[in-house]
Amino acid sequence: MQTSASAGIGAHGAVYDDDIVKKFLIATVAWGVVGMLVGVIIALQLAWWPANLGLPWTTFGRLRPLHTNAVIFAFAGNICFTGIYYSMQRLLKTRMWSDALSKIHFWGWQLIIVSAAVTFPLGLTQSREYAELIWPIDIAITLIWVVFAINFFGTIAIRNVKHIYVAIWFYMSFVITIAVLHIVNNLAVPATFLRSYPVYSGMTDALVQWWYGHNAVGFFLTTPFLGLMYYFLPKAAERPIYSYRLSIIHFWGLIFLYIWAGPHHLLYSGLPDWAQTLGMVFSIMLLAPSWGGMLNGLLTLRGAWERVRTDPVLKFMVVAVSFYGMSTFEGPMMSIRGVNGLAHFTNWVIGHVHSGALGWNGMMTFGVLYWLVPRLWNKPLARPAMATQHFWLATIGIVLYTVAMWAAGLMEGLQWRAIGDGGQLANPIFIDIVHRLEPFYWLRLLGGFLYLVGAVMAAYNFWKTIRGPESLSTDVAAPVPAT
Amino acid sequence: MADETKHHGSEKKYGQFHRRVFEANAVNFAVWATIAILIGGIVEIVPMFTPAGPEISPDVTPYTALEVAGRDIYVSEGCYLCHSQWVRPMRAEILRYGPWSRAWEYQYDRPFQLGSRRIGPDLHRVGNKYPDAWHYEHMRDPRSTSPGSIMPSYAWLLTKRIDPADVEASMVALRKTGTPYSDEEIASVEQSLAAQGGEIVGRLQVAGIESEPDRAIVALIAYLQRLGVDGRAALQKRGVEY
Numbered sequence: 001m002q003t004s005a006s007a008g009i010g011a012h013g014a015v016y017d018d019d020i021v022k023k024f025l026i027a028t029v030a031w032g033v034v035g036m037l038v039g040v041i042i043a044l045q046l047a048w049w050p051a052n053l054g055l056p057w058t059t060f061g062r063l064r065p066l067h068t069n070a071v072i073f074a075f076a077g078n079i080c081f082t083g084i085y086y087s088m089q090r091l092l093k094t095r096m097w098s099d100a101l102s103k104i105h106f107w108g109w110q111l112i113i114v115s116a117a118v119t120f121p122l123g124l125t126q127s128r129e130y131a132e133l134i135w136p137i138d139i140a141i142t143l144i145w146v147v148f149a150i151n152f153f154g155t156i157a158i159r160n161v162k163h164i165y166v167a168i169w170f171y172m173s174f175v176i177t178i179a180v181l182h183i184v185n186n187l188a189v190p191a192t193f194l195r196s197y198p199v200y201s202g203m204t205d206a207l208v209q210w211w212y213g214h215n216a217v218g219f220f221l222t223t224p225f226l227g228l229m230y231y232f233l234p235k236a237a238e239r240p241i242y243s244y245r246l247s248i249i250h251f252w253g254l255i256f257l258y259i260w261a262g263p264h265h266l267l268y269s270g271l272p273d274w275a276q277t278l279g280m281v282f283s284i285m286l287l288a289p290s291w292g293g294m295l296n297g298l299l300t301l302r303g304a305w306e307r308v309r310t311d312p313v314l315k316f317m318v319v320a321v322s323f324y325g326m327s328t329f330e331g332p333m334m335s336i337r338g339v340n341g342l343a344h345f346t347n348w349v350i351g352h353v354h355s356g357a358l359g360w361n362g363m364m365t366f367g368v369l370y371w372l373v374p375r376l377w378n379k380p381l382a383r384p385a386m387a388t389q390h391f392w393l394a395t396i397g398i399v400l401y402t403v404a405m406w407a408a409g410l411m412e413g414l415q416w417r418a419i420g421d422g423g424q425l426a427n428p429i430f431i432d433i434v435h436r437l438e439p440f441y442w443l444r445l446l447g448g449f450l451y452l453v454g455a456v457m458a459a460y461n462f463w464k465t466i467r468g469p470e471s472l473s474t475d476v477a478a479p480v481p482a483t
Numbered sequence: 484m485a486d487e488t489k490h491h492g493s494e495k496k497y498g499q500f501h502r503r504v505f506e507a508n509a510v511n512f513a514v515w516a517t518i519a520i521l522i523g524g525i526v527e528i529v530p531m532f533t534p535a536g537p538e539i540s541p542d543v544t545p546y547t548a549l550e551v552a553g554r555d556i557y558v559s560e561g562c563y564l565c566h567s568q569w570v571r572p573m574r575a576e577i578l579r580y581g582p583w584s585r586a587w588e589y590q591y592d593r594p595f596q597l598g599s600r601r602i603g604p605d606l607h608r609v610g611n612k613y614p615d616a617w618h619y620e621h622m623r624d625p626r627s628t629s630p631g632s633i634m635p636s637y638a639w640l641l642t643k644r645i646d647p648a649d650v651e652a653s654m655v656a657l658r659k660t661g662t663p664y665s666d667e668e669i670a671s672v673e674q675s676l677a678a679q680g681g682e683i684v685g686r687l688q689v690a691g692i693e694s695e696p697d698r699a700i701v702a703l704i705a706y707l708q709r710l711g712v713d714g715r716a717a718l719q720k721r722g723v724e725y
C-alpha cells in the first residue's frame with residue numbers, strides 16, 4: 001500500500017486521511033493567534049480607552065464578540081476537529097466515511113469564521129452572548145454541522161473495531177448537543193437579511209440563551225476537550241487510562257448534569273425561583289463528575305511523572321488538567337447564591353473564564369499540537385527548547401491574568417456593595433471604582449500578552465518544523481525525542 | 484508499542500453491561516446520550532411557557548417605533564458587553580440604581596439585554612435620570628460629561644440616519660414574534676418616528692444642540708430614556724417602594 005505524506009496506515013491496513021487533520025491543525029494555530037491578538041487589543045481598550053480608535057468598527061462592543069467567537073469557535077473548535085479527525089480514524093481503524101464531507105466541513109467552517117470576522121466589526125450581531133452571529137450565518141452553521149455529523153456517524157458505522165472507546169463518547173455528546181443547543185437557541189424571525197428577533201422574549205429568552213451559553217462551555221469547551229484528553233494524554237504518557245469505570249460514571253454524570261446548570265448565570269434575576277434553585281443545585285453537583293474526569297486524567301500519569309519534567313507535551317497537558325480541576329471547583333462555588341451575589345458582573349467571572357479558557361482549553365490545545373505536528377509531518381520538532389519556553393511563558397501569563405482579575409473582581413464587588421455609616425453607599429461614584437481597576441487591567445494585559453507571545457512562538461516552531469528537512473524515518477508512528 | 488487507549492483493569496458487572504449495550508452499539512449510545520442531554524433542558528424551559536414561567540403585566544407597553552430603532556442601535560453596538568440592565572434585589576444596588584428589576588419589565592425585550600458584565604453602571608433605571616442633552620454629549624464624548632470615563636465615544640451616531648422602512652421591517656418581525664403592534668402603528672411608523680424624534684430634537688435645541696429627528700443618536704436617546712420607566716411607574720401605582 002502506498003504511503004503518502006498525508007496518510008497514515010492503521011493496523012488493518014486502512015489508510016487514514018491525515019490531510020484533513022493537517023488542514024484543521026493549521027487553521028487552529030492561525031485563528032488562535034488572531035483570536036488572542038484581538039483579546040490583547042480589547043484588554044488594552046479597557047486599560048487605555050483611546051485604543052477604541054474613535055472608529056465604529058474598532059470599539060470594544062464590536063471587537064469583544066470577535067474575540068470570544070474567534071477563540072471559542074475558531075481556535076477551540078478547530079483543535080477539536082483536528083483531534084477528532086486524527087483520533088477517531090485510529091480508534092475505529094477506518095478512514096473517514098467521506099473525504100468530500102470532511103473537506104466541506106473544513107472549508108465551510110473556515111468560511112463561517114471569516115464571515116464572523118467581517119460581520120462583527122460592522123455591527124451585525126444578535127447581541128446574545130456566544131450566539132451573536134446573524135441568522136444567515138446561523139443557518140450556514142447548522143448545515144455544516146449536519147455535514148460533520150453525517151461524516152462522524154458514518155465513520156462510526158463503518159468502524160473496524162467492535163467497541164467504541166471513551167474519547168468517542170465525549171465527541172459524540174459534542175456533536176449531538178451542540179446541534180440541539182444551536183438550533184433551539186437561535187429560533188428567530190428575520191426582519192431583514194441582516195437582522196432578526198428571537199422567538200423568546202425577556203426572561204425566557206435569557207433562560208434559553210444561558211441554557212445555550214453554559215452548555216457551550218459544557219459541550220464545546222469541556223466534553224470534546226475531555227475526549228482529546230482521553231486519547232492524547234494516554235498516548236503521550238504511554239500509559240493506559242487510570243480507570244475505565246470512573247470514565248463511565250463521570251461521562252454519564254457530566255452530560256446529564258451539565259444541561260441543568262444554565263440558570264447560575266441568572267441568580268438574583270427575575271427568573272422564577274424554582275429555576276434559579278435548580279441551576280444552583282445542579283451546578284454544585286457538577287463538581288463530582290468534573291473532578292472524576294480530572295482525576296482520571298491526572299492518575300493516568302502515575303508512574304510517568306518523571307517524564308513530565310522533560311516532555312513539554314506532558315507539561316502542557318498536566319497544567320491543562322489541573323486548571324480544569326481548578327475552574328470546575330471555582331464554578332460550583334460561584335454558583336452558590338451568596339457567592340454569586342458578590343462575583344456576578346465583576347472581573348472575577350473574567351478570571352474564572354480565562355483560568356478555564358487559557359488554562360484548560362489553551363494548554364490542552366498546545367499539548368495536542370506539540371504531540372501531533374512531528375507525527376503528522378514525520379519530522380522532529382524544530383525547536384524543542386522553545387516549546388518549553390512557551391510552556392513557561394504561557395503558565396506565567398495565565399497566573400498574571402487570573403490573579404489580576406480575581407483581585408479586581410473581589411475589589412469592585414466589595415466596593416459596589418459597601419455601605420457607609422450613614423446607610424448610604426460608601427462609593428457612590430461608579431467611575432471612581434473603575435479607576436481603581438486600572439492597574440489590574442494593565443497586569444491582565446501583560447499576562448495576556450505573554451500568552452500570545454507563547455502562541456506565536458508555537459506557530460513559528462511548527463512552521464520551522466513543517467518546512468524543515470525530511471526525516472529519515474518513514475515510520476509514521478515513530479516516537480519523537482521527548483524534549 | 485502497547486495500545487494505551489485500551490481499557491485496563493478489572494471490569495465489574497456494570498462495566499461489562501456498558502460495554503455490551505452501549506460501546507458495542509453506537510445507535511444505542513447516541514440515543515441514550517441524546518435523552519440524557521435533553522431532560523434538563525426540557526424540565527427547565529418548557530414551564531417557562533406556562534403559569535410557572537415569568538410573570539407578565541399589562542403595565543408595560545411595547546417600545547415605540549423610535550425606541551425600536553434605538554434599541555437596534557444598542558444591540559448592534561454591543562452596549563450590553565459593558566452595561567447590565569438588571570438591578571438585583573440587594574440594598575446597595577437599590578441605593579445605587581433604583582427599584583430592582585422585575586421579570587415582567589422585560590416582557591417585550593427581544594433579544595433580552597440583561598448583560599453579564601458591569602464595566603460601566605447598570606442602565607435598567609437610566610430612563611429620565613439625565614436630560615436628553617446629557618446623553619447627546621455623553622455619547623459624542625463620554626469624557627465631556629464623565630471625566631475619566633473609559634467608555635468609547637460614539638460620535639458617528641450624531642450624523643448617521645435611520646431608515647423608516649428598516650424600522651417598519653423590525654416592527655413587522657417583532658409583531659410576528661408576538662409583540663402586540665396594531666396595523667395602525669405599523670402603518671404610521673414614519674409619522675411616529677418624526678413626532679417623537681421632533682420632541683427630542685426640540686429639547687436638544689433648548690440646550691443649544693442642533694440635530695434632526697432621523698438621526699441615530701435621537702433614536703438611541705429615546706430608547707435610553709424609556710429604560711425602566713414603565714416598571715417604575717407600575718411599582719409606584721402598586722405602592723411598592725423598591
Ligand code: HEM
Pocket residue numbers: 036037039040042043044046064067068071072075076349350353354357358361362444445447448449451452564599600602
Ligand atoms: C491572549 C490571551 C487573551 C486575552 C488577553 C484575552 C482578553 C479578554 C478580554 C479583555 C475579555 C473581555 C473581558 C471583560 O469583559 O471585561 C475577554 C473575554 C473572554 N475571553 Fe479572552 N482573552 C484571551 C484568550 C482567550 C482564550 C484562549 C479564550 C478561550 C478559549 C478566551 C475566552 C474568552 C471568553 C469566553 C470571554 C467572555 C467572558 C465573559 O463574558 O464573561 N479568551 N478576553
Ligand code: HEM
Pocket residue numbers: 129217221222261264265283284286287290324327328329330331332333334335340343344345349352353356357360361599
Ligand atoms: C463545574 C463546572 C463549572 C461551573 C459550575 C461553572 C459556573 C460558573 C458560574 C457560576 C459563572 C458565573 C456566572 C455569572 O455570575 O455571570 C460562570 C461563568 C463562566 N464560566 Fe464557568 N463554571 C464551570 C466550569 C467552567 C469551565 C471549565 C469553563 C471554561 C472553559 C467555564 C467558562 C465560563 C465562562 C465562559 C463564563 C462566563 C459567561 C459569561 O458571563 O459570559 N466554566 N461559570
